[in-house]
Amino acid sequence: MTDDHARKARELIVRMCANPEGGHLGGSMSMVEILVTLYHHVLRIDPRRPQAPDRDILLLSKGHGAIGLYAALAERGFFPEELLASYGAPDSMFTAHPNPAVPGVEMPTGSLGHGLPLGVGFALAARLDGSDRRCFVVLGDGELQEGSVWEAAMAAGAQRLDRLVAIVDRNGLQISGDTEETVGLEPLGDRWRAFGWTVLEVDGHETSQLRTALSRIPHTPGKPTVLLARTVKGKGLPYIEGQARSHYVRLTERGYRRARAAVIRGAQPRTETTCPS
Amino acid sequence: MSVVTAEPTVSHEDRAAREVYRDVLVELVGEDARYVCLDSDTGLFSATSWGEAARRYLNLGIAEQNLMGVAAGLARSGRIPFVNTMATFAATRALEAVKLDIAWNHLPVRIVATHGGLSAGHLGSTHHSLEDLAIMRMLPNMTVLVPADASATESLVRACAELPGPVYLRLGRGATPGLAPRSEPVRIGVAQSLRRGTDVTLIATGPHPVLTAVETADELASAGIDVAVLNMHTIKPLDQEAIVAAATRTRGIVTIEEHWAAGGLGSAVAEVVADLGVACPVRRVAVADRFAAGTGGHRHLLARNGISGATVAEHVRRLLA
Numbered sequence: 067m068t069d070d071h072a073r074k075a076r077e078l079i080v081r082m083c084a085n086p087e088g089g090h091l092g093g094s095m096s097m098v099e100i101l102v103t104l105y106h107h108v109l110r111i112d113p114r115r116p117q118a119p120d121r122d123i124l125l126l127s128k129g130h131g132a133i134g135l136y137a138a139l140a141e142r143g144f145f146p147e148e149l150l151a152s153y154g155a156p157d158s159m160f161t162a163h164p165n166p167a168v169p170g171v172e173m174p175t176g177s178l179g180h181g182l183p184l185g186v187g188f189a190l191a192a193r194l195d196g197s198d199r200r201c202f203v204v205l206g207d208g209e210l211q212e213g214s215v216w217e218a219a220m221a222a223g224a225q226r227l228d229r230l231v232a233i234v235d236r237n238g239l240q241i242s243g244d245t246e247e248t249v250g251l252e253p254l255g256d257r258w259r260a261f262g263w264t265v266l267e268v269d270g271h272e273t274s275q276l277r278t279a280l281s282r283i284p285h286t287p288g289k290p291t292v293l294l295a296r297t298v299k300g301k302g303l304p305y306i307e308g309q310a311r312s313h314y315v316r317l318t319e320r321g322y323r324r325a326r327a328a329v330i331r332g333a334q335p336r337t338e339t340t341c342p343s
Numbered sequence: 344m345s346v347v348t349a350e351p352t353v354s355h356e357d358r359a360a361r362e363v364y365r366d367v368l369v370e371l372v373g374e375d376a377r378y379v380c381l382d383s384d385t386g387l388f389s390a391t392s393w394g395e396a397a398r399r400y401l402n403l404g405i406a407e408q409n410l411m412g413v414a415a416g417l418a419r420s421g422r423i424p425f426v427n428t429m430a431t432f433a434a435t436r437a438l439e440a441v442k443l444d445i446a447w448n449h450l451p452v453r454i455v456a457t458h459g460g461l462s463a464g465h466l467g468s469t470h471h472s473l474e475d476l477a478i479m480r481m482l483p484n485m486t487v488l489v490p491a492d493a494s495a496t497e498s499l500v501r502a503c504a505e506l507p508g509p510v511y512l513r514l515g516r517g518a519t520p521g522l523a524p525r526s527e528p529v530r531i532g533v534a535q536s537l538r539r540g541t542d543v544t545l546i547a548t549g550p551h552p553v554l555t556a557v558e559t560a561d562e563l564a565s566a567g568i569d570v571a572v573l574n575m576h577t578i579k580p581l582d583q584e585a586i587v588a589a590a591t592r593t594r595g596i597v598t599i600e601e602h603w604a605a606g607g608l609g610s611a612v613a614e615v616v617a618d619l620g621v622a623c624p625v626r627r628v629a630v631a632d633r634f635a636a637g638t639g640g641h642r643h644l645l646a647r648n649g650i651s652g653a654t655v656a657e658h659v660r661r662l663l664a
Contacts, residue, residue: 173415173448180412180439180444182412183408183412183416184413184415184419186412186413186416187412187413187414187415188416188417188419191416191417191420192420194379194399195420214409214440217406217408218409220404220406221404221406221409224404225401
């Protein structure tokens, strides 16, 4: 099921991929429901006051999903969606990895493995401040091969940071293909549990499941929470869903029209077609 | 080396800069709730009592990439973290987090790095840091400080506490001699003139190089050679004015540092001389392009790798020949 927020965000993503520079399509589409659920139902934020002191923090550690983040922020009202038209143009603030000049972007990311250490820092600061603000870090699954993720996971467990939440966009693919055939991550839940985290697992495209899982943070007193969200890379474009080649796509005008139509139609029976890039 | 001087070269007390830093930090953290001490199991704080500030001391274990990222997150949230690790771990192992998370965001993180240069002595090349100044001064927004003794360490720690951006403070491991007390305070970005002279200027950074410069200048004075000495405790922003003055008023510059020749103080000085078109020869006393020769203690390694008064004096004599 795709709700209106998610459908709108996907429209904005495919529009950005129709730029001559192209964009990180697959990993942006896979986390759409995660981001719109966070921005509409979980995060204590105010799009009119993106720097409000006690806001919840969202960090996109898988920074290559920037167009997904920009789409979610525009859809939530942080800035007019028309501004996204400058994506890919010289000196646009909408860079291919998150730019903190964009309202709602907390930190620049893009080199993988940086978000969770930053999140530990935000969570420690909140605790020192006596604030109940929370920090959510969205990670890619391939990103979990970076050692710094596990340095931070260990530190968060040791510091008992129960207002820190990691959300893994578990689309199963990295550039080379299947994560399990590259450097396998399973048993992924056991790995996080061993580091002192509470592990929740959901269908990452079911907003109701995401809402339920994220509605009660802190989840377990004294333990950080990781949400393993099973997703499909390229979700919303049946002809490239679940394919590693959806990672970075430049849509032609024709490809864009087709992609937009697919997004608007929502889930449709899979048809045999070629990649429109 | 015999020292002929009208004023004392060193005070009597040898103190480890890192211990002085620790004591100042404990005071700062106790006084101001913005300050946070982030440790990476250095052992420096094992016997420290933080009193009511104990919540603001966090030992995050042996994980330097995470350490730097956490510091950035804290700093973005309004805190001023003092991050503690060894120089080579800050500059190489954790470099990307320093570059992207801290420097790029212009965050007020203070990276206090011990075991700078060859001060780790017999611990060897895994613990020597002969690259850190080059790496840190390359990063936009970074201030790079190298106090020459314990007293300057205290001054610089206090001086950097309020800087808006990131700071890299390089300290040694063991005790080093205190330089003679100066009337003027150490100021970030302003070289300290330790000896005036008209023939050659020695520009040094860090405890042993500065001491070597002063001792060599005094020795050469007895031979009728008039050598100026600058203590370049701030590598970035570099005191260009002092370098230009040295380049125009004396016949050559000799730099002295515990660092590889590539990219360190000598390179930085040569860049200023070249950029500003000043005609002045620059000679660098630094570790050659190899992993440090020899094994042994700090002073032995300095001598073994040519960071010595003899090397400096030879350069001076050749410049004047």
